[in-house]
Amino acid sequence: MNQDRLSPNEEDAITDAAAHWCMRLNAEDCTAAEREAFDQWLAADPRHVEEYRAMQDIWCTADLLPRHPPVVDLAARRPRPSRSWRPLASAAALALLALPLAGWVGWEQGWLPNHYQHFEASDRQQQVRLSDGSVVELNLNSELRYFNFKDQRQVTLIKGEAFFKVSHDSNHPFIVRAGHGQTRVTGTQFNVWKYQDQVKVTLVEGSVLVSSNGAEGGYRLGPGMQASYHLGDFEPQLAQSDDYDNSLAWRNGKLILDNLSLSQALPVINRYLDKPLLLADESTGTIRVSGVYNTREVSRLVDNLPKVLPVYLTRSKDGSTVLNRISPFSNKG
Known part of the structure; x- marks a missing residue:
């Protein structure tokens, strides 16, 4: 053929x-x-x-x-x-x-399902339309599948990050599965970020029901709220988002780190790297970092970290970059 x-x-x-x-x-x-x-x-x-x-x-x-x-x-x-x-x-x-x-x-x-769609964004952001009329914006290195079943619309976020504008249908709920949990809506706007076994849901408009680890029911979010969960969490962690705009900055090609510890910042940074940036120890993870960066140039951020933080870079056996804290008594510059 x-x-x-x-x-x-x-x-x-x-x-x-x-x-x-x-x-x-x-x-x-x-x-x-x-x-x-x-x-x-x-x-x-x-x-x-x-x-x-x-x-x-x-x-x-x-x-x-x-x-x-x-x-x-x-x-x-x-x-x-x-x-x-x-x-x-x-x-x-x-x-x-x-x-x-x-x-x-x-x-x-x-x-x-009577309809199936698959979308993948690698080196550029994409905006796609699902068969039900919902619009999804995909961040770099993101992938999802969509299934339209008789009783529900179902999305699996395989990796990465997506912003959803869901077409309202009270009789046909829209469910996003990410990691070991799910977000259930009928029509709203929200963001889902996934890295390894970590997931964070940020609600912009309407309401969503977030559950983790297969638990029944869930927790309802209002606009400006976030829910996060890891593998094994029976309940998601809820918070009123202080970095609401920061979480959505990727839609404008920006990565905003607002006084985050390195242990908090690395999962966000690593989403844009071919190989994950690692911490040498817990002490290195307590160092705090701030700044606004281009999502296409995160590798340059890594190279510049020793210029703005008390750290130096080494390589692990598999070639990953490791951040090491400079001791006050060290001679490393």
Whole structure:
């Protein structure tokens, strides 16, 4: 198959095949010959990789589904570009290839979405529109998936940071999953920041319900409030935001550090670095830093830290930069 533009029928054929392989690889009677045939189909065209990866997303991210097919490692294959799926394409493919009416039942039961979108921003910010009309601004190095289910709209923030302007629908709640928690709204504006197992939610307008660690219920935020949680936190930490504008400065390409300790600043700084900046010890983490920086030039901030703080830089074994505190009795300059 060449790389020319496909007809709608050809596109549907690839979608149907991806759905078929998703189900066959999950079947108990799947044979070695079938797995070999699947490998050959996957290698035949880069578009097969893209379509099968998207089908995996639907099965593996929609965790209300009763079963999950084996996840095939596609890391070494061609990466998938950000794109929007045709409405109902995946559900229709499953309906054709599974038991009669299975796709329709999956939608009616809330197991399968009728629309899926995937977006990724690497070296520049992006503004994207979801199929429900909501608008999302993505920070650098951010990625999310969107699923429209019958009873809810669901976003998974895989990494990074996003600002949401949610289209109001009181009968169709909008849920953002980030780390080990979620934010539930019907229509509002808010920011979600995620780094490793840390998440911070900042509310701008309306109200949101934030829960962590799978706890039922949640805590309601009003405008100007923040909720933060880590892995294992049973309850999110709530605060009235004193750095409200600072948290949203990234939308203007700025990183604002307002008298933060280095231990507080590093998770924010590391979001923009290829390799994380490390602290030599707890004492180094207590040093405070301030300043306004360009989000595209955070690496220059790291190089300049010894010029404004009592620290010097070393390298760890894996090549990461380490901040070391200069002792008052040290001769280091």
